[in-house]
Each structure stands twice: as C-alpha cells, then as structure tokens.
Amino acid sequence: MSLLRQSRNILSNLKAKSLAKRLMHFKFEPDNPSTNLGPTENMNYLKALTNAMDISLENDPTAIIFGEDVAFGGVFRCTVGLREKYGSDRVFNTPLCEQGIVGFGIGAAVAGSTAIAEIQFADYILPAFDQIVNEAAKYRYRSGGLFECGKLTIRTPCGAVGHGALYHSQTPEAYFAHSTGLKVVIPRSPIQAKGLLLACIRDDNPCIFLEPKILYRAAEEEVPVGDYTLPLSQAEVLREGSDVTLIGYGTQIHVLKEVAELAAKDGISCEVIDLVTILPWDADTVCTSVSKTGRCVITHESPVTGGFAGEVAATIQKECFLNLEAPVERVCGYDTPFPHVLEPFFMPDKWRCLQAVKNVVNY
Amino acid sequence: MFFQPLGIRTYSAEATFPIKPIDTHKLENSPATEVQINKDDAISYYTKMQIIRRMELKADQLYKQKIIRGFCHLYDGQEACCAGIEASLTPKDDVITAYRAHGWAFIRGVPVCNILAELFGRKLGCAKGKGGSMHMYSKNFYGGNGIVGAQVPLGAGIAFAHKYRNSDTVTVACYGDGAANQGQIFESFNMSQLWKLPAIFVCENNRYGMGTSVERASASTDYFTRGDYIPGLRVDGMDVLAVREATRFAKEYAVKEGPILMELVTYRYHGHSMSDPGTSYRTRDEVKEIRKNLDPIMSFRDKIISAGFVTKQDVATIDAEVKQHVENETAKALASTEPDFDQIASDIYVTDTPLSIRSCNIYNKLHHQPSV
Numbered sequence: 016m017s018l019l020r021q022s023r024n025i026l027s028n029l030k031a032k033s034l035a036k037r038l039m040h041f042k043f044e045p046d047n048p049s050t051n052l053g054p055t056e057n058m059n060y061l062k063a064l065t066n067a068m069d070i071s072l073e074n075d076p077t078a079i080i081f082g083e084d085v086a087f088g089g090v091f092r093c094t095v096g097l098r099e100k101y102g103s104d105r106v107f108n109t110p111l112c113e114q115g116i117v118g119f120g121i122g123a124a125v126a127g128s129t130a131i132a133e134i135q136f137a138d139y140i141l142p143a144f145d146q147i148v149n150e151a152a153k154y155r156y157r158s159g160g161l162f163e164c165g166k167l168t169i170r171t172p173c174g175a176v177g178h179g180a181l182y183h184s185q186t187p188e189a190y191f192a193h194s195t196g197l198k199v200v201i202p203r204s205p206i207q208a209k210g211l212l213l214a215c216i217r218d219d220n221p222c223i224f225l226e227p228k229i230l231y232r233a234a235e236e237e238v239p240v241g242d243y244t245l246p247l248s249q250a251e252v253l254r255e256g257s258d259v260t261l262i263g264y265g266t267q268i269h270v271l272k273e274v275a276e277l278a279a280k281d282g283i284s285c286e287v288i289d290l291v292t293i294l295p296w297d298a299d300t301v302c303t304s305v306s307k308t309g310r311c312v313i314t315h316e317s318p319v320t321g322g323f324a325g326e327v328a329a330t331i332q333k334e335c336f337l338n339l340e341a342p343v344e345r346v347c348g349y350d351t352p353f354p355h356v357l358e359p360f361f362m363p364d365k366w367r368c369l370q371a372v373k374n375v376v377n378y
Numbered sequence: 379m380f381f382q383p384l385g386i387r388t389y390s391a392e393a394t395f396p397i398k399p400i401d402t403h404k405l406e407n408s409p410a411t412e413v414q415i416n417k418d419d420a421i422s423y424y425t426k427m428q429i430i431r432r433m434e435l436k437a438d439q440l441y442k443q444k445i446i447r448g449f450c451h452l453y454d455g456q457e458a459c460c461a462g463i464e465a466s467l468t469p470k471d472d473v474i475t476a477y478r479a480h481g482w483a484f485i486r487g488v489p490v491c492n493i494l495a496e497l498f499g500r501k502l503g504c505a506k507g508k509g510g511s512m513h514m515y516s517k518n519f520y521g522g523n524g525i526v527g528a529q530v531p532l533g534a535g536i537a538f539a540h541k542y543r544n545s546d547t548v549t550v551a552c553y554g555d556g557a558a559n560q561g562q563i564f565e566s567f568n569m570s571q572l573w574k575l576p577a578i579f580v581c582e583n584n585r586y587g588m589g590t591s592v593e594r595a596s597a598s599t600d601y602f603t604r605g606d607y608i609p610g611l612r613v614d615g616m617d618v619l620a621v622r623e624a625t626r627f628a629k630e631y632a633v634k635e636g637p638i639l640m641e642l643v644t645y646r647y648h649g650h651s652m653s654d655p656g657t658s659y660r661t662r663d664e665v666k667e668i669r670k671n672l673d674p675i676m677s678f679r680d681k682i683i684s685a686g687f688v689t690k691q692d693v694a695t696i697d698a699e700v701k702q703h704v705e706n707e708t709a710k711a712l713a714s715t716e717p718d719f720d721q722i723a724s725d726i727y728v729t730d731t732p733l734s735i736r737s738c739n740i741y742n743k744l745h746h747q748p749s750v
Contacts, residue, residue, distance in 0.1 A: 084589055087658070106714045110559040110595045111526055111587055139525065142562075178448035182524035319736050349722060349744070350736045355448070355510040356499030357722045359642045 018286070039177070039229065040364050041269040045236040048206050053238035061093045061231040063205035063238045064170070067212040068094065068131065070242050075129050077166075078216070080106045082116060082133025090135060091172055091231055103138060117143035117169060121151050124167035129216060137173035138182045142204070151221040152196030167220035170212070172228035173201075174266055175316055175362060180355040186317050188286075188293045191223050193328065198247060199293040201225040203268040205236045210245030212289070227266040250297035252304065256286035259310040259372055262301060262327060264290045267314050267363070274368045278347060283376055293323055301327065302334040309340035310375040314363050317348035341378035344371040360363045393685035397620040403603045403610035404640075408627055409627040413619045417516045417687040423465060423618050424682060425696055427457040427675045431483045431703040433490050437480065437497055441652045445712070446497045450511045453481035455647040460485045460581055462621025463550060466629055470545065472575050474533045475522035475552035477512035478582075478646075482552070486519035490707035495714050502714035508721060527553060527560030530579065536564040537577035537637075548632045550625075552580045556587025558601050568569040570637035577637045578628045579605065582615065583730075585643075588650040602641035615642030616674045620679075645672065687733035 048055055058066065072078045080094055086108045088095035098106035098354050109116050113134055120132040134140045140147070147169070155163035173186040191199045198220050202208040209224065215222035251267070254275055261271045268289045274286035290296055305311045311331055313324040324345040331343050346363040354361050394414050396565030402408045433452040440446045453460075456478070464485045467473070475482050488504050497511050504514050505522075515536025520536060522528040533551020540547050542592050550731040553563060558581055571578045581601040585592055592599045602610030609631070613624040623640060628638045645668050656665070682688055688696075723735035724747030734743035 087589070088589075108590060108594065110590075111556040112559050112561060114561055115559075142525070142528075142560075180512075183510070184448060293729050319738070347736050349738060351723055351726055354722055355508055356716050357508075357719070360719060360722055361738075367738050 022258055034270045039233065040362055041266060041361075042273055043204075043230065043234045043269050045234075046204055046274060048237055049238050052243050053241040054239070055237040056240050057235060058205050058209075058238040059232050060205045060208055060234045061091055062238075063209040064093045064212055064226065065095055065097065066240070067209040067216075069100070071129070071131070071213060071216050072097065072105060074218075074242070075273070077127060078105070078114060079123065080130040080131045081109050081120070081132070081140045082170075083109060083111060083135045085133050086322045089133065091228060092172075093226075093231075094133070094355065099330070101282070102257045107227050112309070113139050113142040114146055118150065118292070120167050120169065121146060121154070121164045124164040125154070125162055127166070129166045129185075129371040130168070131216060132167065132169045134169060134171040137171045137185055137187050139180070140169070140171055140187060147191065147197065147221075147223070150192045152194040154196075156196060163219070164221050165327040167221040168224055169222070170224045170226060173179065173225045174229055175353070176225035176229045177358070179353070180358075181353050184353045184358070185354070186225060186227075187316070188225060188315075189317055189323050190335040191320055192323050195294070197294060198222040199225065200247060200291065201227070201265045202291065203227075203265055203289055204230070204234050205246060209238055210243050211247070213242065214244040214247050217244065229266055245291075248292045248295050248297055250291055250300040251289045252286060252288040252300065253289055254285065256308065258284045258308055259312060259375055260286045260288060260301070260304045261368070261372070262290060262311065262313045263286045263315060264293065265316075267313045267316060270363075270365050270368060271314065274365050274372060277365065278372050281373075283372060285372065290327075296327070298330050298334070302331060305331050305335045306338040309338050310378075312344045312346060312368060312371045312375060314368055314371075316348050316363065318350045319345055319348050322347050322365075329344060341375040344375050346371045393420075393687070395619055395681060395685075395714060397617060397623060398614045400620065400624055402613075403600075403605075404607070405609045405611070405631075406629075409611065409623045413623045415619060415685075418680045419465070420678075420685070420687045421696070422666045422680055423461050424483060424675070424693075425700060426619065428459050428704065429490065430454075430457045430460070430484055431675055432700050433484065433493065433707075436704050437494070438648065438652065439499070440494075440708070446511070446652075447499075448583065449477075449649065450497065450508055451651040452648040452652070453478050453646070455583060455668070455674070456584060456615065456644045457481060458618040458621055458678070459580075459615050459642045459644055462618040463580065463625045465618070465622040466468055466625035467550065468547065469518060470547045471629075472518050472520060472536050472540070472547070473522070473552070474529045474536060474549065474551045476526065476529055476554060476557060477522070477524055478554070479512065479514050479522045483514040483516060483519065483522065486516050488514060488519070490704060491710040494708055494711035498711060498714070499712035499716060500711060501717050504709055506721060506725075507717045508725070522580045527557040527562050529553065530557070530560075530563050530566045531569075533579070534570050534575060534577055537570065537575040538573065540576050541574070546633050548578055548629050550578045550580055552582055554587060555581065555583040555585065555592050555599075555601060556590070556595060558604060559596060567608050567637065567639075571605075573606050574636035576632040578625070578632050579608070579637065579639045581639065582642045583598040583641055583643050584646045584648070586646075586659060589654065591659065593650065605637070605639040608637050608639050609640035610641065610673045612641045612643065615644030616672045618674060618678055623669055644725045650707060700744065720744070723747070
C-alpha cells in the first residue's frame with residue numbers, strides 16, 4: 016500500500032481532536048475557582064480573554080483594542096463580538112506594522128486612553144522591541160514622572176504549538192525581563208488569564224501579556240463571569256510538597272503538575288510554583304519554598320542560555336544557599352532556534368523534568 | 379510527429395502579442411506595448427508555470443493529509459509573476475522574497491522533490507528539512523523569509539554587493555501588499571536611492587494582506603508610486619509576457635540608474651495559508667471569476683495555441699507530463715527520512731574550535747556540527 020494511502024487510513028481512524036490531544040506534550044487539568052467570585056461559566060482560555068476585554072471596554076470608556084485582524088475577531092478568535100458591541104472607533108484593525116502598532120499604542124496611552132494592543136504572534140513583537148524597551152519601559156523614568164504609558168497593555172500569543180517552527184513558537188519573556196519599567200505576565204489557565212488581563216489593563220504600568228496559544232482551546236475551566244482581578248507579582252503555590260520545588264509558568268506548569276504526580280509514585284513530594292508574573296517576579300514565595308524543600312528545578316520552553324531560569328536560579332542560590340541540598344537544576348529549551356520537525360527533541364517535556372527531579376533528589 | 383486536422387496553420391517560430399499598457403511613475407520612457415516570443419520560450423514558460431501550479435496543488439493535498447504540517451503559503455494564481463521575472467533575469471541576478479516562496483524556489487532552480495521534501499521536513503529538503511515552507515533557499519535565491527518586510531532591507535544589501543562588484547546584475551526584492559506598510563521597506567527605498575543601488579523592488583499585490591483587503595490596510599493603494607522618489611511600474615501580474623517585458627525594462631533601468639519599483643497586480647486562489655479558507659474576506663464568486671477570466675496559465679495557453687506554437691493535443695501532453703513529473707517528485711520526497719537528531723544543534727555558528735550547544739539542561743551538551 017502506498018505511503019499516502021496508509022497515512023490516510025491511519026488518520027481517518029482517529030478523530031482529529033483525540034489525535035491533537037495525544038500529540039500535546041501536557042495534560043490540562045482545570046482549577047476550581049474561588050467560591051467568593053460569584054457565578055461561573057464554562058469558558059476556554061480565549062473566551063476568558065474576550066470576556067476580560069468585554070468587561071474592560073464596558074467599564075472604561077477610554078479603552079480601545081487594536082492590532083492586526085482584531086476587528087473580525089482575531090486570528091485566534093480572542094476579540095470576537097467586541098467590534099459589533101463597542102463600535103469601530105474602539106475596536107479596529109491596524110496595518111501590518113508592529114513597530115507602528117506599539118508606538119501608536121504608547122502614544123494613545125500617554126494621552127490617556129487605555130490602549131490594548133495585540134501583536135499577532137510573539138515572534139513578531141521583535142520589530143517593536145525598540146518601542147517597548149526604549150520608549151514604553153523608560154518613559155516614566157526619563158520624564159521624572161511627568162509622562163508615562165501605564166495604560167498600555169500588549170497582548171500576544173506565544174509558545175510552542177506542535178508545528179509552529181521557527182517563527183510561530185517563540186516565547187520572548189527573557190528579552191523583556193531585562194527591561195525594568197515593564198510588567199511581563201504569562202497566565203496558565205482561563206481563570207488566571209481573565210483575572211490577570213484585567214489586572215494588567217488596570218495596572219498603571221505598561222504590561223506585556225503573553226498568552227500560550229496552545230492553551231487557547233485546550234484549556235477549559237469554570238470561569239467567574241463577574242469582574243475580578245488577580246494580583247500581579249505574586250507567585251502561586253499550586254501543590255504543596257516537602258522534597259523539591261518545581262518552578263515554571265505558562266504551559267510548562269501543566270507539564271510540572273504531571274511531573275509532580277509521577278514523582279509522587281516514587282515517594283518524592285513536589286511543591287509546584289507558578290511564577291505568574293515574570294517581571295517583577297515574586298522572589299519571596301520562591302525562596303521561602305526552596306528554603307523549606309532544599310531542592311529546586313526551574314523549567315521553561317525558551318532556550319536555556321540567558322533564559323529567565325538563570326535569574327531565578329541566581330537569586331535562589333544567594334538567598335537559600337545554606338538550605339540547598341543540591342544545585343539548582345534548569346530544564347529548558349535547547350540553545351538553538353526553535354526547530355521545525357525536530358521540535359519534540361527541543362521541548363523540555365515531562366520526562367526530562369522528571370529526570371531533573373531525580374537528579375536533585377539523588378544528589 | 380503530430381497529426382493535425384486539415385486547414386490548421388503550420389508551426390511558427392515567433393509571434394507578437396500586445397500587452398496591457400503599463401502605468402509608470404516618474405519615468406520618461408516606458409516598456410513596450412508589444413512583445414515578441416519564440417516557440418521554445420513559450421513552451422518553457424508554460425511548462426514551468428504548470429509545474430508550479432501542480433506542485434502547489436499537490437502541497438495542498440498533502441497538507442490536508444497532514445503530511446505537511448505547520449504553516450504553508452501557496453503561490454497558485456501568481457505563477458506568472460515569478461515566471462515572467464525569471465524570464466528576464468540571468469542566473470547571476472539575485473532574488474529574495476517573503477514566505478510565499480515555493481514558486482520562486484522552483485523557478486530559481488530548486489527541483490520539485492527538494493521543495494516538497496522541505497515542506498515535509500525531510501533530509502532531501504533544500505534546507506535539510508530544518509526550515510520548512512517559509513525557508514527555502516538556493517544559489518542566487520536568498521529565500522524564503524518568515525517575518526513580513528524583513529527581506530527588503532536584505533535585498534538592498536545584496537544589491538549593494540552587485541554594485542560593489544561592478545557586475546551588470548540586479549537584485550529583485552519581492553514583498554506583498556501587506557508588507558508595503560512596514561517601515562523597513564521605506565528605509566530600504568531611501569538607502570537604495572541614495573546610493574543608486576541596482577535593485578528592483580517588486581510588490582506582488584494579490585489584493586489581500588492575509589484577510590485584509592488593500593483598501594482597508596493602505597492609505598495609498600498605488601503601490602508602484604509608494605517609492606516616491608523611486609520610479610515605478612504597475613504591471614498586469616497575470617500576464618507572463620507583460621511581467622517579462624516590464625522586468626526587462628526595469629533591469630535595464632536598475633543597472634544604469636538605480637532602484638526601481640514594480641507592482642505586479644496578481645491574485646492568489648488559496649487563502650493566505652492552509653489554515654485560511656480564503657472565503658471569509660472575499661466571495662467564492664470573485665475567486666471563480668478570476669480563475670475563469672484571468673488565470674495566468676490558461677490565458678497563456680490560449681495565446682500559444684493561437685500563435686500556432688502548439689496544438690491542444692501538445693498542451694494536453696505537456697500537462698500529462700507535468701502531472702507525472704510532480705507525482706514522481708512527490709514519491710522521491712516521501713521516501714526521504716527526517717533529519718537526524720544531531721541536526722538540531724548544527725548550522726548555528728561558524729567556529730574553528732569544537733563547540734558545545736547546551737541542550738535542555740546545562741549538563742547535557744550537544745556537539746555543534748559545522749555546516750558543510
């Protein structure tokens with residue numbers, strides 16, 4: 016039988032959805048929302064974002080959403096229905112010019128508008144790098160507080176998706192972590208995404224909101240329908256443990272949750288921490304945890320050299336030096352451009368993280 | 379030897395065709411309004427365009443079977459652009475384009491099996507399977523670039539190399555109607571004009587930047603005038619002969635005077651990429667209209683038959699041969715395997731001393747393979 020026909024048969028025997036799920040490197044388990052946030056509705060990640068922007072535009076008459084293709088709903092359907100509801104002067108498309116989009120957003124924010132800019136893929140945020148790092152991040156500082164663009168929030172889909180290759184899979188948090196004046200946030204789930212996006216929009220500092228695109232449809236939770244925010248710069252302990260602290264953010268958290276389950280089978284008790292905010296990050300929660308457990312594994316999708324795990328590791332070894340039982344381990348992407356077909360090798364998957372856990376425990 | 383019905387004209391060696399008038403911007407002369415073509419060239423252009431069309435349709439089929447994954451931007455409908463431009467270039471001229479690059483890769487000499495293998499991510503691919511659809515390269519073809527507009531300053535730089543070496547060659551830097559609004563395009567225009575670089579900037583205007591029509595994206599849709607101080611031409615991009623003539627004119631100008639802008643008004647039948655059905659921002663009727671009335675391959679076919687170069691029978695034979703060729707090349711590409719694991723940490727740097735690349739943790743290192 017020809018290869019083509021063989022592959023057709025295999026694929027037609029599987030439903031597309033289950034195939035996609037089997038090819039994902041993580042398992043999403045929904046959180047339960049706090050009971051004091053009111054009634055909830057089943058929403059996936061992107062609907063939670065739409066909901067957050069809906070609330071924002073409703074309560075803030077100066078809020079505007081702009082970016083490439085946001086008017087019809089966006090390439091990931093994150094802004095569906097908003098233009099119809101709020102009008103084309105508040106939800107509008109920009110031409111294809113990232114540097115222009117961010118620069119324009121900074122100007123609108125400085126002049127008093129709550130500007131929510133969308134950059135279509137995080138890989139494309141780089142033409143706007145100068146605007147973000149030199150203009151947005153430093154505006155308050157260089158004007159001695161006279162001007163600032165705190166009303167700017169830049170949303171962008173990031174992260175590996177299985178077939179994105181070099182330019183549809185990057186997570187650029189490390190580049191922006193180096194620019195004080197910005198806030199960088201990366202939520203792991205729909206409940207987090209809605210609360211954190213509202214927090215970023217209302218925060219008086221320019222924010223970069225990174226959305227792991229693989230979670231857009233894969234992550235579904237009971238999300239509170241009301242208006243709520245979640246605190247920025249506060250890491251969250253998702254699972255308590257006593258032997259080793261696992262630190263991550265975004266999609267990687269779901270990998271770590273599974274790693275904790277697997278390690279528990281070997282009698283290793285893992286504490287899982289979601290950093291949530293990359294800049295400014297919550298060193299207190301992390302160091303308290305590592306002082307308790309004495310061991311730490313930090314993981315992210317981005318390449319290891321110059322990655323954010325280095326910053327966390329350096330802080331941990333300084334603050335928790337005498338409590339450490341083993342060197343801090345980092346499990347990250349390779350120091351290569353994000354590969355095309357060799358992606359499964361690049362990803363810091365659960366087996367690699369589990370191996371790192373065993374390394375620190377058996378040190 | 380072909381058997382012809384009675385009363386049909388004999389084979390001719392040359393024919394003349396009129397082309398639609400070409401709009402000019404800041405030019406004293408303009409390209410000719412009539413072009414001559416000989417039989418061999420005619421058959422060559424037709425065959426090449428048909429191969430590109432078949433190859434793109436094959437890619438569409440294979441994408442739906444999930445043999446090609448990721449992002450795949452197809453060129454069908456725009457074949458006359460690359461075929462026409464290539465017809466007036468020499469192998470020493472350089473071309474750089476954006477991500478809709480399969481047609482360009484082929485016309486610049488990459489065999490179909492290498493293009494398809496690159497789409498599959500296999501070893502036989504022209505970038506060793508490491509680049510994918512958007513990153514195809516060959517000698518004198520600088521790709522294949524993913525970031526919109528980023529290739530145009532590169533084109534200006536390559537043109538500078540031509541000028542530096544005093545060769546009578548040009549660089550063709552292609553971009554689309556969406557990219558025409560990127561800042562770096564205008565930076566390239568300025569540098570090229572300032573230093574009088576032999577660059578032909580080609581705007582392949584297929585009327586839609588992904589899902590945004592040109593009217594909704596650009597304050598001025600006269601892309602051939604957007605170079606301002608750089609002269610421009612607006613050409614019917616569905617007519618391979620018009621494109622060839624305009625390129626001939628542009629190359630002559632670029633080598634003598636400096637940069638020139640060429641807008642090719644063309645159309646893509648597929649959506650922006652394979653994830654885009656291409657019907658939410660344009661009607662199916664519009665696509666059908668263009669396919670019926672303006673298809674570059676069909677209209678050229680009618681021309682060469684009417685010129686007496688070939689008969690309908692000949693054309694059918696060529697079509698069958700092309701189809702078979704693409705099938706053979708597909709089989710070759712499918713037979714190839716994925717790149718070996720050590721390719722993940724190769725082609726990153728050039729280095730004399732052995733280099734270790736950190737892998738997922740800082741202890742496991744991979745040896746960097748130098749490029750061969």
